[in-house]
Amino acid sequence: xxxxxxxxxxxxxxxxxxxxxxxxxxxxxxxxxxxxxxxxxxxxxxxxxxxxxxxxxxxxxxxxxxxxxxxxxxxxxxxxxxxxxxxxxxxxxxxxxxxxxxxxxxxxxxxxxxxxxxxxxxxxxxxxxxxxxxxxxxxxxxxxxxxxxxxxxxxxxxxxxxxxxxxxxxxxxxxxxxxxxxxxxxxxxxxxxxxxxxxxxxxxxxxxxxxxxxxxxxxxxxxxxxxxxxxxxxxxxxxxxxxxxxxxxxxxxxxxxxxxxxxxxxxxxxxxxxxxxxxxxxxxxxxxxxxxxxxxxxxxxxxxxxxxxxxxxxxxxxxxxxxxxxxxxxxxxxxxxxxxxxxxxxxxxxxxxxxxxxxxxxxxxxxxxxxxxxxxxxxxxxxxxxxxxxxxxxxxxxxxxxxxxxxxxxxxxxxxxxxxxxxxxxxxxxxxxxxxx
Numbered sequence: 481x482x483x484x485x486x487x488x489x490x491x492x493x494x495x496x497x498x499x500x501x502x503x504x505x506x507x508x509x510x511x512x513x514x515x516x517x518x519x520x521x522x523x524x525x526x527x528x529x530x531x532x533x534x535x536x537x538x539x540x541x542x543x544x545x546x547x548x549x550x551x552x553x554x555x556x557x558x559x560x561x562x563x564x565x566x567x568x569x570x571x572x573x574x575x576x577x578x579x580x581x582x583x584x585x586x587x588x589x590x591x592x593x594x595x596x597x598x599x600x601x602x603x604x605x606x607x608x609x610x611x612x613x614x615x616x617x618x619x620x621x622x623x624x625x626x627x628x629x630x631x632x633x634x635x636x637x638x639x640x641x642x643x644x645x646x647x648x649x650x651x652x653x654x655x656x657x658x659x660x661x662x663x664x665x666x667x668x669x670x671x672x673x674x675x676x677x678x679x680x681x682x683x684x685x686x687x688x689x690x691x692x693x694x695x696x697x698x699x700x701x702x703x704x705x706x707x708x709x710x711x712x713x714x715x716x717x718x719x720x721x722x723x724x725x726x727x728x729x730x731x732x733x734x735x736x737x738x739x740x741x742x743x744x745x746x747x748x749x750x751x752x753x754x755x756x757x758x759x760x761x762x763x764x765x766x767x768x769x770x771x772x773x774x775x776x777x778x779x780x781x782x783x784x785x786x787x788x789x790x791x792x793x794x795x796x797x798x799x800x801x802x803x804x805x806x807x808x809x810x811x812x813x814x815x816x817x818x819x820x821x822x823x824x825x826x827x828x829x830x831x832x833x834x835x836x837x838x839x840x841x842x843x844x845x846x847x848x849x850x851x852x853x854x855x856x857x858x859x860x861x862x863x864x865x866x867x868x869x870x871x872x873x874x875x876x877x878x879x880x881x882x883x884x885x886x887x888x889x890x891x892x893x894x895x896x897x898x899x900x901x902x903x904x905x906x907x908x909x910x911x912x913x914x915x916x917x
Contacts, residue, residue, distance in 0.1 A: 506536045507544065507588045509595040512568070520892070521601045521914040522577040528570040529556070531586050531595060533563050540567030545589040552576035556584055575601055577914050603892035603911035604637070611832035611839055612651035612879035613704050613754070613798075619884075619893060619912075620646055626687075627915055628656060631881040631895075637915045642666070642687050651879070652702035653755075653835070663696035664689055665709045673705040674737025675720035681737060692717055692739050704755030704798070704835070705735070714747035716760055725781040726758045726771035732779055743782050754796035754833065757813070759803075765790035767803055774801075774812060774819045786812075789821045797833040799860045800851050804831055807843055809864070811851070816860045824850060826864035835880045840864070845872030847885045867896060869909040884912070 513530035533541040544563045548556035554576040563569045573584050582601055587594035606619040618628040619637065624645040627637035643666065646658035655669030655676060666687035667676040674681055677690035696712045705721035718727040719739040725732040728742035742748070742760070746768060751760040757771030760783065767790075768783035789810055791803035799815030802824070809828055810821035826848055828840035836852035836859070847867035851860050867876075872888040882895045894909040 507541055507591040507593055508534045508536060508538075509586060509588065509593055510534075511595060511597055513570070514597055515573070515599050519575060519599050519601050520603055520605060520890070521575055523575045523601070525573045525575070528559060528572050529584055529586075529597065530568055530570045533567045533569070533588055540565065541588070542567055544591075547587045547589055549585045549587075550574075550576070551581075551583040552578060554582055554584070575599070603890070603894075604914035605891040606886055606893045607874075607891065608648060609875055609877040609884045609886055609893060610649040610651040610656070611795075611834055611877040613702075613833075613835040614651065614653045615879060615881050616651065616654075616656075617877070617879050617884055618649045618651055618656050620649060621915075622891060626658065629912075631879040634910075634913065636913050639915055640668070640687065643689075648700070650700055650702040652707065653704040655702065655705070655707070657690075657700045657702050657707055658687060659697060659700050659709075663698075663712070665692060665697050665700050666690065667707060670705075671737075673721040673735035675702075675705045675707050675735075677707060677719040677737070677739045679738045681735075690719075690739060699750055701752050703753035703758070703796070706753045706755045706758070708742075708751045708753050708758065709739070710748050710751055710760075714749065714763065716742040716746075716748040716751050718742055718751075718753070718758065721755055724756060724771045724779040726753055726755060728758060728770050728781075728783055730781050732781065746783055750794065752794045752796045752833070754798050754835075756798045757796055757801065759786070759794045759796055759801055761791055761794055761803075765792065765805075767791050767794060769801060772814060774814050776814065786821070793831050795831040795833040795838060797838055797851060798835050800833075800838060802831060802833070802838050802851075804828055809838075809840060811838070816851075824864055826850070830875070832877050834878055837862075837878060837880070837883075839876050839878045839883060841873060841876045841885075842866070845888060846870070847873050847876040847883060849878065849883055867909070869894075871909060885909075 550556045555574040556571040559570040583598045585596040608620040610618045626640040629635040629637040644660035648659045657667040668684045668687045700709045708718040717739040722733045759769040767786040770780045791805045793804040800811045801813040802811040807827040809824040812818045812821045827843040830841045838851045840848045848864045850864040873885040876885040893912040
């Protein structure tokens with residue numbers, strides 16, 4: 481954050497407005513309290529701005545009426561309209577919600593000079609951000625509100641009217657789902673393959689409760705047009721597109737609009753789906769997958785154990801299956817050319833996937849992506865690459881246009897433009913604009 485104040489004084493007595501009262505001598509305005517530290521759009525500053533008004537000999541000007549002006553849609557709330565015996569007056573500054581340079585000005589009524597202070601603001605603070613297989617993204621801000629936007633840098637997030645607050649969000653190709661603070665699952669967006677789980681193929685603009693059995697749910701996962709959820713009783717339910725049998729019902733079909741349990745008697749701790757395949761982890765860390773066969777054979781219609789790995793987390797793109805074992809990432813799948821898990825040589829705390837890329841929050845706090853540069857035509861092959869800028873994060877995600885990440889110290893949400901090409905990478909971090917509302 482940078483601030484400076486500008487003092488504007490008349491060059492000579494004759495420069496004063498000849499209509500000013502004769503008993504109003506030239507005034508000098510000085511800021512004596514100004515913002516410190518990084519500021520964000522929409523902030524109400526903790527400490528009031530303070531200015532001292534004196535005459536041209538440095539004597540306090542008491543009882544002078546001052547006029548405050550904030551730039552844009554910002555506001556200044558005076559503690560008093562007139563200076564005190566020391567010539568001081570204070571005001572609380574509420575910043576405009578739009579990022580950029582913001583200014584606060586103060587003038588003495590009946591006198592020419594004014595003083596202006598400026599701050600640079602950027603960014604929007606959130607607690608969670610989704611991974612997406614499309615060109616959009618969603619996040620939950622610190623107030624618990626849900627916002628979604630097109631994934632291109634510079635897009636303004638739109639607030640979603642939700643029936644409950646969400647704890648987590650997941651985003652498919654054209655639909656989004658959230659786990660509510662009531663432990664129920666809600667979905668909205670495109671429903672052409674029944675991916676919203678309400679028994680229809682009717683699109684929904686607002687979150688709608690999925691037709692799942694009563695009970696509490698632990699997590700939800702979204703693929704291209706497939707969705708799954710896991711209960712606190714370790715049951716997995718899936719619905720939506722089922723071309724390759726990714727719903728785990730023992731058969732392939734165009735779609736199934738009503739949720740049904742994954743076949744078999746495996747208890748599930750977590751699950752991930754891409755639309756090409758689905759994988760889950762049982763309480764012992766055994767990984768099971770179904771859907772597209774890694775060796776090019778017919779679809780696997782029921783959960784089959786994956787050998788050689790015990791894992792805590794799993795994430796699927798359409799190019800790869802990746803799992804985290806004791807912090808180490810291993811990937812395999814038809815798009816990778818590996819039929820068995822292969823070490824990616826990166827340690828992560830969490831993992832998520834878009835259509836092509838995989839995103840991870842490193843043990844070192846850095847954000848990583850690998851597999852395929854977002855927004856490129858290239859397939860699997862890019863090694864784990866840190867997000868540019870060296871920042872540490874609370875959470876990471878992304879889509880097929882850009883990575884997204886929540887910065888550690890301020891919870892500010894950042895995105896990156898991505899350079900196209902075989903050796904493309906992210907450029908400098910860009911704060912995601914704060915929603916206008």
